[in-house]
Amino acid sequence: MKILMIASLYRPYVRGGAEVVFQMIVDELKKNHDVIVVSTYPWRGFHSLIPQLSQEEGVRVYRFFPLNIFSFITILRRPFFLRAFWHVFDAFNIHSYYAIRSLLKKERPDVVMTHNLKGIGLTIPRAIARMRIPHIHTVHDIGLVYPSGIVLYGEESTRANRCLACVSGAITRRLFGSPRVVIFASRFLKDFYARHSFFSQSRSVVIQNPIYQIPAPARERSRIANEGPTMFAFVGQLEPHKGIKFLLRSWQNWKCADVRLHIAGAGSDEAAVRQATARDSRITYTGYSQDVPSFLAKSSFVIVPSLCYENAPMIIFESGAMGIPVVVADIGGMAEYIEEGVNGFLFLPGDEQSLIDALERAATARGRYAELSLAATLFAAPHTCERYCASLFREADL
Secondary structure, eight states: OEEEEEOSOOTTOOOSHHHHHHHHHHHHHTTTSEEEEEEEOOOOSGGGGSOEEEEETTEEEEEEOOSSSSOGGGGGGSOHHHHHHHHHHHHTOHHHHHHHHHHHHHHOOSEEEEOOOTTTOTTHHHHHHHTTOOEEEEEOSSTTTSTTSOOBTTOTTSHHHHHHHHHHHHHHHHHHOOOSEEEESSHHHHHHHHHTTOOTTSEEEEOOOOOOOOOHHHHHHHHTTTSSSEEEEEEEEOSGGGTHHHHHHHHHHOOOSSEEEEEEEESTTHHHHHHHHHHOTTEEEOOOOSOHHHHHTTOSEEEEOOOBOOSOOHHHHHHHHTTOOEEEESOTTGGGGOOBTTTEEEEOTTOHHHHHHHHHHHHTTGGGHHHHHHHHHHHHTTOOHHHHHHHHHHHTTO
16 A cells, blocks of 8 residues: 655654654554655755655655745744744645645555644645545644644633634634544543534544553563662653643652652753752753663653643653653643553642652552552553554554
8 A cells, every 4th residue: 555644744853752653653554555755854945845755764755845934843943923924834835735736646645644734734634635535644732723732731711822722723623624534642632622623524533652662671670660769750851831840849849868850851941950950969960862761761750740731742651661650740631541559640730749749659659669560561562553553544444
């Protein structure tokens, strides 16, 4: 089967879990199918407006620069007012529409699978629909309603957010229409889009994201991570919406001595992390880590203190694959995967005392750490990429 897969970012341009999931699916499908990837790259002259074909790790890849005021790859470094204009161009990107339509006519795929389209053009679903090709779309965040993809806990009902959701949602809902199948990694995200009247004619399905299967030695190392001080870890973007400052405040108010917090990541809050390590000897910061499994293998628990509505952060599943229980904010889709006291612990988002209580429950559970670790492993084990792709084809009747 010939499968055309479209996403705004594709390796080496990786920003988060959505790109990791997309990469895993490409690698799995290329084993038995003719897979073609369409994605973006930065401005390289006028020739970059035309999709350029290359061979990348056994996959044919078309890349082009969707006509806009700057590349999606650099959006986080741009001021707010420029990003606002960028989002308007992205939503009505006629250049992307015709670029993708020409590729569809050229390649004639049996099915098109799209992931994050923000940054490559929200007109693409209409181009696919006009060609009458089966379309499977995977939703990774709330970005079709809130352009930034970020809404903080407690700010859902502000006037600005309500107006933004109304205007942006109405535009993208009309542009997207209803693909044959829409995939969500959490019930939260499926219900969120249903409330905003998206995908009314689509088959909407919840399929948990695939998980890299961590080698057994790494899992074994995680299972004995309860020796010595209880080791907690944070891995991710050091940004306000990820709750790193909230975590640091809560940690410093937790007076337990026999615990340690290891932080790996990069972002705008890096200075705050470095200041916290200078004040509290229980905290260490290693900077950005490219080898997440090795970093996690030294930890007893992973903390996910997000203050925003997330879908299904990859770190939860990566930790589970290594047998590491998690301490997770009960917000968005994250809590759907955690059973309190079984494979992790839950706390109220942004509530310092609730987080401290959850950390206490985790630290005092050392006597049954092997049980917690096994539950985390059993939760993650069935979610292979092979099974994920089989579910995709089954739900789409392909």
